[in-house]
Amino acid sequence: MKSVKRVEFIIDEREVDNLLSSLAKVNITSYTVITGAYGNGDHGMRGADIFSDSLSYVLIACDEEEVKVIIEKVRPVLKSLGGICLVSDAMWVIH
Amino acid sequence: MKSVKRVEFIIDEREVDNLLSSLAKVNITSYTVITGAYGNGDHGMRGADIFSDSLSYVLIACDEEEVKVIIEKVRPVLKSLGGICLVSDAMWVIH
Amino acid sequence: MKSVKRVEFIIDEREVDNLLSSLAKVNITSYTVITGAYGNGDHGMRGADIFSDSLSYVLIACDEEEVKVIIEKVRPVLKSLGGICLVSDAMWVIH
Amino acid sequence: MDFSLVRNLMDPAILFFFFGILAASVKSNLEIPPAIAKFLSLYLLVAIGFKGGVALSASGFTATALVAIGAALIMAFLVPIYTFLLLRKRTSAFNAAAIAATYGSVSAVTFIAAQQYLTKNGIDFGGYMTVAMVFMESPAIIMAVLLAAIVRKQQAQAEAYAGAKIQSVPGSSPISIKTVLHEAFTDGAHLLLIGSLVIGYITGDAGKAVMAPFTVDIFKGVLAFFLLEMGLLVARQLRQSKDLNPTLVAFAGIMPIFNASLAIGLAYMFGMSKGDALLLAALVASGSYIVVPAICRYAIPEAKPGVYFSMSIGITFPFNLVIGIPLYFAAINMLWA
Amino acid sequence: MDFSLVRNLMDPAILFFFFGILAASVKSNLEIPPAIAKFLSLYLLVAIGFKGGVALSASGFTATALVAIGAALIMAFLVPIYTFLLLRKRTSAFNAAAIAATYGSVSAVTFIAAQQYLTKNGIDFGGYMTVAMVFMESPAIIMAVLLAAIVRKQQAQAEAYAGAKIQSVPGSSPISIKTVLHEAFTDGAHLLLIGSLVIGYITGDAGKAVMAPFTVDIFKGVLAFFLLEMGLLVARQLRQSKDLNPTLVAFAGIMPIFNASLAIGLAYMFGMSKGDALLLAALVASGSYIVVPAICRYAIPEAKPGVYFSMSIGITFPFNLVIGIPLYFAAINMLWA
Amino acid sequence: MDFSLVRNLMDPAILFFFFGILAASVKSNLEIPPAIAKFLSLYLLVAIGFKGGVALSASGFTATALVAIGAALIMAFLVPIYTFLLLRKRTSAFNAAAIAATYGSVSAVTFIAAQQYLTKNGIDFGGYMTVAMVFMESPAIIMAVLLAAIVRKQQAQAEAYAGAKIQSVPGSSPISIKTVLHEAFTDGAHLLLIGSLVIGYITGDAGKAVMAPFTVDIFKGVLAFFLLEMGLLVARQLRQSKDLNPTLVAFAGIMPIFNASLAIGLAYMFGMSKGDALLLAALVASGSYIVVPAICRYAIPEAKPGVYFSMSIGITFPFNLVIGIPLYFAAINMLWA
Numbered sequence A, B, C: 001m002k003s004v005k006r007v008e009f010i011i012d013e014r015e016v017d018n019l020l021s022s023l024a025k026v027n028i029t030s031y032t033v034i035t036g037a038y039g040n041g042d043h044g045m046r047g048a049d050i051f052s053d054s055l056s057y058v059l060i061a062c063d064e065e066e067v068k069v070i071i072e073k074v075r076p077v078l079k080s081l082g083g084i085c086l087v088s089d090a091m092w093v094i095h
Numbered sequence D, E, F: 001m002d003f004s005l006v007r008n009l010m011d012p013a014i015l016f017f018f019f020g021i022l023a024a025s026v027k028s029n030l031e032i033p034p035a036i037a038k039f040l041s042l043y044l045l046v047a048i049g050f051k052g053g054v055a056l057s058a059s060g061f062t063a064t065a066l067v068a069i070g071a072a073l074i075m076a077f078l079v080p081i082y083t084f085l086l087l088r089k090r091t092s093a094f095n096a097a098a099i100a101a102t103y104g105s106v107s108a109v110t111f112i113a114a115q116q117y118l119t120k121n122g123i124d125f126g127g128y129m130t131v132a133m134v135f136m137e138s139p140a141i142i143m144a145v146l147l148a149a150i151v152r153k154q155q156a157q158a159e160a161y162a163g164a165k166i167q168s169v170p171g172s173s174p175i176s177i178k179t180v181l182h183e184a185f186t187d188g189a190h191l192l193l194i195g196s197l198v199i200g201y202i203t204g205d206a207g208k209a210v211m212a213p214f215t216v217d218i219f220k221g222v223l224a225f226f227l228l229e230m231g232l233l234v235a236r237q238l239r240q241s242k243d244l245n246p247t248l249v250a251f252a253g254i255m256p257i258f259n260a261s262l263a264i265g266l267a268y269m270f271g272m273s274k275g276d277a278l279l280l281a282a283l284v285a286s287g288s289y290i291v292v293p294a295i296c297r298y299a300i301p302e303a304k305p306g307v308y309f310s311m312s313i314g315i316t317f318p319f320n321l322v323i324g325i326p327l328y329f330a331a332i333n334m335l336w337a
């Protein structure tokens, strides 16, 4: 096992493709996405009814330096369209 | 980045609305819900076939004091209808 | 609250049943599964279009010893079919 | 009967059920997305409820209807009682209560299959049988909750006498009968059936005309898909269930025949038509795998879902679908002849 | 009118809407899986767009068509202006702008319900009315974004005069009008409607022949299911919304009548047919709950979705569906007589 | 041919495909929920399999049928061989093996489109062509796995000679051919097609009568929706794929013509009918984007899915759908005249 960072963010489903493409450009290409989430925050309810776009939950396990790069790309999206980003610690099971 | 608590719980989909309303009353109004989970525990399998109600995964990023308030509201639900609640540490990316 | 480990892994939906059965044999029977995830990694994109099998996100809260047992069962799957497994710390809300 | 059994087996929907079992047996990754499977089941409830309502609006609530509903209610009370008494000593008393509720209640898909069987054989049946089905949902639940409450009390007394500490199931406390009844009556499937029945009754033939392409014409195709899903589910459920013992397996296969026999006898005594008799037999013989298991999970947390759900869906359901329905109809044909 | 109201209420699809409200009111767990509900709405857009396109290919773009589209456009510009002026002082100016956009735009399901109503009463209408609906989507959005921009500037100036720091909503900065327009035009629902309209127009009667069993025959059944979902949604939305005050509730109930009256007057002046007049009234009277709210969330983040979305879907939609449409038609019948 | 191309383009389902491409190109958020899209594909497999089975039960397994199936099998073995030889030097050998499997196998939707094309032009075809399609799925997979195994061995030897350490792909070890075959045969899509074929065969005309409103009448509408999804998918896939080089793009466009030419030649030699010849050409010209890519991901982990999947779905599929089918049919018409 090796120590890694666990970055997770919740953003509008519609923004995920763009964000992941921009991460790919800085060589961050491993991630997992869970779609169809809903939630509430400063911008009110989202994704809870069929007429509003769903949110996506994105999980990236990466090392310390990559965290900074990711945050740089994610923050503008959070700023203009809302959402959250959390960073925590984890151990990665090497296989 | 600021340090926050990451509260996550897994409960019956049917209970989520009630629980979130009762959290709203104590001013906890930001959360994310992922629906359609299934699982196994003391009450047997749930949500794995189309005839049983699904579980929901709820994630709330909050500060230390709010954790206590949340737990107070969640525990009775866990007690009578099952489920789990985990609390961990994370850094919140301020935007 | 008691201190527990939070084991999460992402594997091919198709493998989940087998893996959970083999965990059941070593008495690990409590878990939560979120289906329908997609992602990218060493094996390329998976689950993002309707023609490839989805990934599942599995969460298990357990104690230190159980972590080892779980890893033992998960690692071979990760090795042959890809995926990731993360272990982190959490507090379990006792109910 | 042999002939009608073969004919039953030649139905595309039934064949898709077998195909589903086969696909799951070879561990195929074939899967109907859960959202779709849920919708197909809602569709079937709407179609069957609406159709029953329209038929009822044409016939009205006649004496025949009341007799049929009465017969259904009698069985809905009887079945849980003798099931509980029979099983109390053969599995845990809580399991017995949950099984009693399961078999006292009904399976809508079995009911649908019986209707399809009659239609294929050109036999009439009444729209009120759908009403009968609706009425059979709740009595079993109420009785089972009461039985479980009694068992709980007895055990508590026994433990008190023995000086033991009174213990509840870890992490769970049985919920109130009021909550149980609320859950039973507001269950989505149950409510949708009633709603569609009422709407069919209100709109009658005019409603039928506009809804028929959706609720009637494509019905068989949707049913085929749904039975495919049921086949997958049955095979997977049987593979996973480890809580079944031979007694319970035998029970799940024999019980429907016993229950159907009583139902057929009652129908005969009450002078019901052949079509109505088959539907009654199918209702009584079938076990619930939707509403009742969902409720027992909370109402009788001491019982194992792996037992009552597996028996009902894994054994009784396929038995009725494939063998039961033609068998009961053969018996009815002999008796009514 | 009473008669036609009753007749409207007897429609199975409308009854399923009521049933949905009822089921949600008793807190049933009845739920159409979201994936299905979304698909049903896509289906309705395809069916209605395709049908309109086919009708248009038969009739061509006549003067009648142009007049109807012109009337629709006039209303699409007028409604947001007077709505904003009316509400500016009765809620926050940003809310007023968002409500203006909401009511300037349209509800496709209300339009569909009006078409169904006409069909049931044997009244003709033009395929170009679907084009009119398409054209009504965007003007309101553009106007509302402009209004919001003006309000924002005024407030900034006011604050600057007052020596206050210019503050934006926490964590959000309004997005550019270019982005807003892109989102409006590429919105899936909007685009699908246009696409289906064009495809129906191109393929004409040949297309209709192959598509009809899907887009026409089962339409009513799909609509019934969708209205069931809408009923569930309306009831849940009303229960949750805490941002509505009595003024806004009254507005949401009275506004459609006022808007429809203007529309009917215009239709009368322009010599439109009775059928077209009703569709125009339904379009003008209805409020958007898909495209506009989705866009306002980003374009006017200062406004509360709990206000404009709840008004539009919770009050105006059911009002039009149940009472409005027959009411407007009664008025049209009197005027045109 | 021009005329028939235009006629092909006028099909609503084909137009919805273009619309999907367009919607994705303007970055619309239009999306068919994945659960729905999966179900639509299951529906198409059931409908096409069932229809083929019914047709087969009417005609029986004639010499004509065996000849057609034989021709299909010949091509299923030939295509992977010459594809591999052709591409081995133009991309990695592993990619070449995966592409060989992809093009040796078939696309069910292309097959469906060819059937629709024939139906619209009033040309007959045999139910056994569906059997031919089923048989074409596996040979290609087996051959590709063998080819990959050979490549792997050669590279290992080369590396051993060069004194290098034998290295496998990071984090992955190729799975056994037995597992591969199990996955191929139990793949849900494959199995469902076979199951529906068998059920159609067993139930024959009686089955057809009850299933037709579901499997036949609404087929075109469902296909239109599915092709809309395919259009969205194709456009998104092309935007994302960065692994394609000009050679591979050219290959994906030229290969179908080459493969179809061989197939048409064979069909001509074997005296097949015009309808059967077109279906054979469509099968041979098409590449798999379901079963084969799913299996190659594990069986040939050294190959890039971004290459073979993108070629097959992004280029070959739309090419066949829009241009290929009418083109092949024009050639057949000339040859058979």
Ligand SMILES: Nc1ncnc2c1ncn2[C@@H]1O[C@H](COP(=O)(O)O)[C@@H](O)[C@H]1O
Residues within 6 Å of the ligand: A010, A038, A039, A040, A041, A042, A043, A044, A045, A046, A055, A081, A082, A083, A084, B030, B031, B032, B033, B059, B060, B061, B062
């Ligand atoms: N404190 C939080 N905990 C969990 N999820 C959150 C939190 N704040 C925001 N979110 C999620 O992020 C989405 C957008 O947040 P906002 O931009 O604040 O409206 C919400 O709909 C939630 O799903």
Ligand SMILES: Nc1ncnc2c1ncn2[C@@H]1O[C@H](COP(=O)(O)O)[C@@H](O)[C@H]1O
Residues within 6 Å of the ligand: B010, B038, B039, B040, B041, B042, B043, B044, B045, B046, B055, B081, B082, B083, B084, C030, C031, C032, C033, C059, C060, C061, C062
């Ligand atoms: N240790 C655990 N780890 C992950 N999920 C759990 C765990 N225990 C319970 N759950 C989840 O909570 C649900 C209800 O738990 P229970 O009340 O124990 O049956 C289960 O179906 C699981 O989805």
Ligand SMILES: Nc1ncnc2c1ncn2[C@@H]1O[C@H](COP(=O)(O)O)[C@@H](O)[C@H]1O
Residues within 6 Å of the ligand: A030, A031, A032, A033, A059, A060, A061, A062, C010, C038, C039, C040, C041, C042, C043, C044, C045, C046, C055, C081, C082, C083, C084
């Ligand atoms: N670093 C990572 N962070 C998050 N998810 C990952 C990561 N690496 C792999 N995954 C997930 O695991 C799946 C299989 O990974 P792989 O075997 O590397 O292709 C991917 O499709 C992702 O969903």
Ligand code: NA
Residues within 6 Å of the ligand: D079, D102, D103, D104, D105, D106, D107, D283, D284, D285, D286, D287, D288
């Ligand atoms: Na029963």
Ligand code: NA
Residues within 6 Å of the ligand: E079, E102, E103, E104, E105, E106, E107, E283, E284, E285, E286, E287, E288
């Ligand atoms: Na309007």
Ligand code: NA
Residues within 6 Å of the ligand: F079, F102, F103, F104, F105, F106, F107, F283, F284, F285, F286, F287, F288
């Ligand atoms: Na091919």
